[in-house]
Amino acid sequence: xxxxxxxxxxxxxxxxxxxxxxxxxxxxxxxxxxxxxxxxxxxxxxxxxxxxxxxxxxxxxxxxxxxxxxxxxxxxxxxxxxxxxxxxxxxxxxxxxxxxxxxxxxxxxxxxxxxxxxxxxxxxxxxxxxxxxxxxxxxxxxxxxxxxxxxxxxxxxxxxxxxxxxxxxxxxxxxxxxxxxxxxxxxxxxxxxxxxxxxxxxxxxxxxxxxxxx
Numbered sequence: 001x002x003x004x005x006x007x008x009x010x011x012x013x014x015x016x017x018x019x020x021x022x023x024x025x026x027x028x029x030x031x032x033x034x035x036x037x038x039x040x041x042x043x044x045x046x047x048x049x050x051x052x053x054x055x056x057x058x059x060x061x062x063x064x065x066x067x068x069x070x071x072x073x074x075x076x077x078x079x080x081x082x083x084x085x086x087x088x089x090x091x092x093x094x095x096x097x098x099x100x101x102x103x104x105x106x107x108x109x110x111x112x113x114x115x116x117x118x119x120x121x122x123x124x125x126x127x128x129x130x131x132x133x134x135x136x137x138x139x140x141x142x143x144x145x146x147x148x149x150x151x152x153x154x155x156x157x158x159x160x161x162x163x164x165x166x167x168x169x170x171x172x173x174x175x176x177x178x179x180x181x182x183x184x185x186x187x188x189x190x191x192x193x194x195x196x197x198x199x200x201x202x203x204x205x206x207x208x209x210x211x212x213x214x
Contacts, residue, residue: 001013001129003146004034005207008027008177008179009022009049010025015097015098016098018096019038020038020040020099022043023051025051035066044120044121045108045119047118053078056068060081060084066084067084070087073118073119088121100127103121107119109155112154130144131148133147137150139168140168146170146214148176149173150177150178151190156177165193173193173199173201173203175206186205
């Protein structure tokens with residue numbers, strides 16, 4: 001399996017002839033190109049930095065083969081599109097081409113009691129090869145080899161991120177959701193959470209467009 005890191009929370013995953021895009025939001029400049037080449041789009045929740053509604057709706061209109069998976073709010077925003085938009089929730093499993101997907105988690109992490117907390121799901125791909133948690137530090141009840149770790153945002157906290165990594169126990173970490181940190185901040189977080197820091201696991205900080213093998 002191959003992972004391409006895009007800006008912020010968006011990644012592309014490829015296996016054999018199957019290409020999936022997770023969380024193409026408005027903060028990802030090349031989201032349209034990524035979605036345009038994908039077989040399916042997976043959305044963790046409805047926030048704009050994870051779900052560019054206009055972009056995904058346009059892609060569905062342009063490409064009859066495209067499928068979208070997301071929470072009930074995401075599905076409601078897009079409409080069923082003849083069954084190509086599918087609502088998923090914790091406990092669901094599905095297959096897209098060569099990739100199996102298991103759905104974990106329920107809610108977005110708390111920002112503040114006065115801020116609405118939407119549904120949020122995480123996607124565990126290929127039996128644990130990769131886990132994208134969206135905006136929550138939910139620990140799936142399955143082994144995770146590569147964890148995509150959110151490191152910035154109004155809901156994140158360094159101590160909680162460290163405890164999350166310790167609980168998941170992945171083999172490797174890739175930083176995502178990092179756009180709200182300066183360059184110095186990203187380096188600092190990677191150091192504090194990394195192999196010589198609180199988790200003992202190196203945090204890979206990938207520039208947009210970087211491709212790695214999983």
